[in-house]
Amino acid sequence: MLSNLSTTNNPGLKLPEELQGYHTLVPLEPSGTGVERRKFGNWYSTVYRAIRSSDGLPYVLRRIENFRLTRQSAFAPIEVWSSLRHPGIISVREAFTTRSFDDNSLVVVYAYHPNSQTLFDAHLKPKPPTYQSRYQHGRQQLLLQAQSTVIAERTIWSYIVQIACAVKKVHDLGQAVRMIDVSKVLLTGQNRIRISSCGIVDVLMHDTVQDMLTLQQEDLTMFGRLVFALCCNNVSAATSAHFQKSLELIGRLYSADVKNVALFLISKGGPHRNVDQLLDMIRGKVMQEQEEALNATDRLEHELQSELENARLVRLLCKFGFINERPEFAREPRWAETGDRYIIKLFRDYVFHQMDEQGNPVLNMSHVLTCLNKLDAGTDERIMLVARDEQNCLVVSYKEIKACIDGAFT
Ligand SMILES: Nc1ncnc2c1ncn2[C@@H]1O[C@H](COP(=O)(O)OP(=O)(O)OP(=O)(O)O)[C@@H](O)[C@H]1O
């Protein structure tokens, strides 16, 4: 079937121009011939960023190639996922099948988190050595040095707590995550991680009936493999071939608590092994994470406060910019020496053009900020405004000046 495939935006790539209300598709990973492709389970997948026409916002489309939907009911889990909101999970929007890529594709749409990286890319991908410079006998030497691949214990705990909380949310809803992997957990900000790709496995495996408790147990095992991989800097750290060595390495690099959690998650355990047991084990770390999250919010709120003030002042300055220096209005009564625009002009001089006794300009930022803040608040405090030729002198309150400025825009 010939469809509306376009190469205009992406030369060399055949991508549909429009797809179920999304346009401007851009692949978020290299594709095309010569690129080594890993599989999503048994399927090839590609991730695109696309703009949704109805709101103009970016979203992520994960396309599974060559997938034939047998029953519409396979989309039922997407309904559940799309109503789930959690800071540790990338929100699912919708899913559909399409022939726009010239095959049968399944597409699941997710929230877009700019500049995110998979945990694999952030921590496990081999990093090139860096050059360190050093002086010896008065000469600079460049030494090749391997970059450290060990993740700090604090970071490991933060990741464990964030994933544990996300898993708890999903299990409490009677669902399973079904895909916890270093390539599917994204680092979306500093130390902030989110599980991506939720819902896909549910659709792909719809025809295979599986017991939910078993799937939830598998979540914990996958979580354990992820902890092993991160601690040992090796995706196959938890396989039987590497297991003993990995355990020794974790023992050497991390505290006994990390090792216990990794073992709890990976062990077959009884049917009672569940996420609540895990949360009991890591209670202290959850509290620490909560404490740090609250501190971070406080810091941000503080920053935001001053930014809000800045925004108010910028708006005020813009208003001044619109009003002042309008020689074209010189003859109009409102701009004359008795009009309200004149007061604004004098106030502008009072704020920005003060002179000292020697006739030098006064560049006093705190004077400017104090005046602008009082003006914005419209206080009753009165000030004396003097004309440049010192022939005129007006005593007005900030409140009155504020009214003059507001009046200029009505
Ligand atoms: N919701 C999202 N928001 C922003 N970027 C995303 C989102 N989901 C995935 N990405 C980015 O898209 C890229 C490809 O993701 P993907 O999950 O396919 O990883 P991968 O390493 O290619 O794994 P796989 O081998 O399974 O395809 C990654 O760099 C990831 O950061």
Ligand SMILES: [Mg+2]
């Ligand atoms: Mg990929």
